[in-house]
Structures are given as C-alpha cells and as structure tokens.
Amino acid sequence: MPVLRTNILANYAGQVWMVLMGVAFVPLYIRVLGMEAFGLVGLMLSIQALSMLLDLGMGGALNRELARRAHNEDTAGTIGDLVRTFEWLVWPTALVIALAIWVASGPLANHWLHPVRLTRVETAHAIAIMGLAVALQWPSGFYSNGLSGLERQPVLNLINAGFATLRGAGVLAVLYWVSPTIAAFMWWYAAMGACQSLVSATALWRLLPSDTHKRPRFQPEELRVTGRFAGGLVAITALSVAVTQLDRIVLSAMRPLVDLGYFSLALSVAAGMGRMIQPMFNALYPRYSKLVSLGENGALTRLYHLSNQYLAVMVAAISVVLMVFSRDVLYLWTGDAATAAKVAMPLSILIAGTALNGLMNLPYALQLAHGWTRLTAGANLVALILGIPFCIWAVGHYGIVGAACLWFGINLGFVAIGVPLMHRRFMRGEMARWYLQDMLPPFVSAAVAGVFLRWLIPALSRSPQGILELALICGITLSAAAVTSPAVRSLARQVLLATS
Numbered sequence: 001m002p003v004l005r006t007n008i009l010a011n012y013a014g015q016v017w018m019v020l021m022g023v024a025f026v027p028l029y030i031r032v033l034g035m036e037a038f039g040l041v042g043l044m045l046s047i048q049a050l051s052m053l054l055d056l057g058m059g060g061a062l063n064r065e066l067a068r069r070a071h072n073e074d075t076a077g078t079i080g081d082l083v084r085t086f087e088w089l090v091w092p093t094a095l096v097i098a099l100a101i102w103v104a105s106g107p108l109a110n111h112w113l114h115p116v117r118l119t120r121v122e123t124a125h126a127i128a129i130m131g132l133a134v135a136l137q138w139p140s141g142f143y144s145n146g147l148s149g150l151e152r153q154p155v156l157n158l159i160n161a162g163f164a165t166l167r168g169a170g171v172l173a174v175l176y177w178v179s180p181t182i183a184a185f186m187w188w189y190a191a192m193g194a195c196q197s198l199v200s201a202t203a204l205w206r207l208l209p210s211d212t213h214k215r216p217r218f219q220p221e222e223l224r225v226t227g228r229f230a231g232g233l234v235a236i237t238a239l240s241v242a243v244t245q246l247d248r249i250v251l252s253a254m255r256p257l258v259d260l261g262y263f264s265l266a267l268s269v270a271a272g273m274g275r276m277i278q279p280m281f282n283a284l285y286p287r288y289s290k291l292v293s294l295g296e297n298g299a300l301t302r303l304y305h306l307s308n309q310y311l312a313v314m315v316a317a318i319s320v321v322l323m324v325f326s327r328d329v330l331y332l333w334t335g336d337a338a339t340a341a342k343v344a345m346p347l348s349i350l351i352a353g354t355a356l357n358g359l360m361n362l363p364y365a366l367q368l369a370h371g372w373t374r375l376t377a378g379a380n381l382v383a384l385i386l387g388i389p390f391c392i393w394a395v396g397h398y399g400i401v402g403a404a405c406l407w408f409g410i411n412l413g414f415v416a417i418g419v420p421l422m423h424r425r426f427m428r429g430e431m432a433r434w435y436l437q438d439m440l441p442p443f444v445s446a447a448v449a450g451v452f453l454r455w456l457i458p459a460l461s462r463s464p465q466g467i468l469e470l471a472l473i474c475g476i477t478l479s480a481a482a483v484t485s486p487a488v489r490s491l492a493r494q495v496l497l498a499t500s
Helices: 002-023 026-033 035-055 058-069 076-112 120-149 153-168 170-177 182-207 220-254 257-294 297-324 326-334 337-359 361-369 374-423 431-456 464-483 486-499
Strands: none
Touching (some): 026 170, 026 182, 026 257, 035 120, 035 220, 035 257, 058 120, 058 257, 076 182, 120 182, 120 257, 153 170, 170 182, 220 257, 257 326, 257 337, 257 374, 297 326, 297 431, 297 464, 374 431
16 A cells, blocks of 8 residues: 555656646747647647557556566566567557658648648648657657556656656747747657657666566567457547547537637646546556456455545545636636636536546546456447537537537546446445445535635636635635545544544
C-alpha cells in the first residue's frame, strides 16, 4: 500500500502540473494565433486521439504484462523480449502516421475544414507539420504504459510534467520571439514530442528488472501470447476514439472552423478535469492486475470500493464547481466575457459527461485486469451506432451545445447500463454498494453545496477577490463531498487518532 499511495500521489502531482500547463496558456495562444488557428490545435488533439487506433493494443498489453511478469521470477526474464518485440512495431507505425497526415493535409484543408482568415495553403502546411508532431510524440505513450506497468509512476510523471512545461510554456517563447504563426507552434510541438519519446524509451529500458538485459530480441511468440488481449484493446480503442471524436468530426464538417475553436476551448477545461481522474486509473490498473494474477479476491474487493470512494469525492467536487460556476471559471481564465458566455453551457454539459466517464474508469480497470474487453467494446459500438445520427441532428440544430450533449448522453448510458452488466460477471453482490455507498453520497452532498453557494455568490469578479472566492467554493464543495464518504471519514479518524 505505501507504494500504491506514493504512485497515486505522484500521479496527482504530475497531472495537476500538466493540467496547469495545458490550460494556463490557452488564452495567450488564442490572443496570438486567433480563435480560428486555435481550432487547428483542437484538430491536432483529435488526430492524436485517432492515432491511438494504430496502437493495436500494444500499450495496454505491455502495461498488464509488466505488472504480471515483474513479480514472477519465472517470467521476469521475458520482459526485455516483450518490449523489444513491440518496439519493432511502434516506431514504423509512427512513420506511417506522419506520412498519412502529410498526404491528407491538402484534402483536409481544401475539402473538409472551413477556414476564413487562414488561407488553404497555410492550413494545409500547418496540418502537415501537425502530422509530424503527432507521430514523434506517439511512441511516448507506449513507453509510458511500460513505466506504469512497472509501477514507476514518480519517474513517469516527472517526464510527462517536464515535457508538458516545455511544450506549454516553451511555445510561448517561440510565438513571441520567433514567429507568431500556427506553423511555428506545430514545429515546436514536433521537437518536444521527439524528445519526450526518446527520454521515455531510455527511462523504461533503464528501469526494467536487471536480469532482463540479456540481449532482448524480437520474439513473434510474444505477439501470440498477448494477441487476444491486445485484439480486444484494439476494438475498444477504435470504437472509443470514434465515439469521443465524433462530436469534433461532425462539428468541423458542418460548422465554421471558429466554432471548433470555441468547442476546443471547452474541451480544454473538460480534458483538464479528465486528467484529474486518470492518476487513479494509472496507479490502480497495475495493482488490480497484480491482485487478479495472485487470486487475492478479498483484497481486490476492498481496494475496489476504497479506490472508488476516493475517486467519487474528487470527481464530485471538481465537476460540481465547474458545472455550476462554468461562466465564472471561463471569465476568470480568459478575461473575455463574450467567450465565457458562449462556451459556458457546452462546458457544463461536457463536464457532466466527463464526470460520468470518470466514474467508469475503475470498473474499466477491473475489466482489463481480468482480461475482459467484450463489454466495453460492445458498449462503445452501440454508442457509436446511436451517436452518429444523433450528433448530426444535434450539431445541425444546436451547434456546439448539441455536440456537447452527445458526450453526456453516451456516458450516462455507460453508468446506467454498463456498470450493472459488469457486476453480473465481476464483484457479484457489490453493485448496490458501488452505487449507493461509493458514488451517491459524495455527489448529492457536493451538488447541494454547489447550488447553495451559487445562490449565495451570484457572480465572481475577475480579481484577486474572485479567485479567493472560487478557492473557497472549491474547498467547501470538496469538504461536503468528503464528509459523506465512508473511506474518507475512516482515513480522517485514523489521522486524528495518530495525532492525538
């Protein structure tokens, strides 16, 4: 447990810093580049997500296999061959990504996007460089999965936070002192992506168990051993990417590029909240896998409920504040009242969807720990089939608000239908406890506190007082969620007894 606690704390420290680097400078990017060019930054994030399709399940399979093999003397010696085998697929795939986006840059600029201020040539050039940026950073995800599987989250977060700083803050120096263009922005991201991939690869190889450094080789047998699980992850990833990018794809095809810019602004905040959820998954998925492989079902059940309760407190507090005070948060952040008013409603809807999605993270980790991918793949397939016509209709009638509704509806279905289906196979008899004890109390108390504070404080000013008021609102909402969580109350009692 001390290692798990250290990993969770390291993940949160790293994610908080990466969120800060990801959102703090967005208003400056928009000011220098313009909202239309910032829409291309949103497009780059979508392409990064689409590139996950070519992962072929390798990252998730590496994470699970390292968590299982590193604690077994009989299999620890095969880890080097496993990593080397996947590497022979990872780097050529990165080259394919760069070439594919370069070929598609012209058609995307001329026939798909709708730029107004940017010329078609400028747009195509930026997309071509974007492809290089995506491709060079893409291998870092594979190596990050490896470090996570080894439960080396402190090292992983140090790398990720460092390069998030270089990307987020460093590109401002490029924009202000070299060239205030979207092309310069993309070139910097490409350089940082290459460095991050190389540093992550070096770190993973150095941290592998020492007895694995025996001239690792490409072993086709490793692909066969991990193939079934990786194949399930491919299906999940493909469908998940299609579902999560559907709103952006439809929006970019049906609405002006500037609308994609506004939607990307809302997504930046929602993604920031998503990063606050990811640390729990990153730390607990390897631990779930370890307990499953050891057959320690009692310990797994206790950890499952404990971790879900801690996650629910954090998700409830953050999501309620961002939903209820969405316009105030946007205005404090951007300083643009008109933009805040336009983006507030889609942001609230996206945050609600992200909160529901966050609650599914640990049940999903449990499924992967057991090697079961069918439920999530099936749920994503149904969501995609139903989501396509809905998204086209919603974007056509309601623009960015309609696009945000897709994300909320899909995740509501996952929580209402997916969780009961999972508990029919794993953690039987624990579903009611998950809903009524792990999830419901923190969300009800946080919602009551948030609505009351909204009535008490009608608006926040863009001033130090407004920032202090927002901090106070966050603290009160978090406290309200925490006091109703059995896990947090138990921890508080332990701390008080230890200090008394």
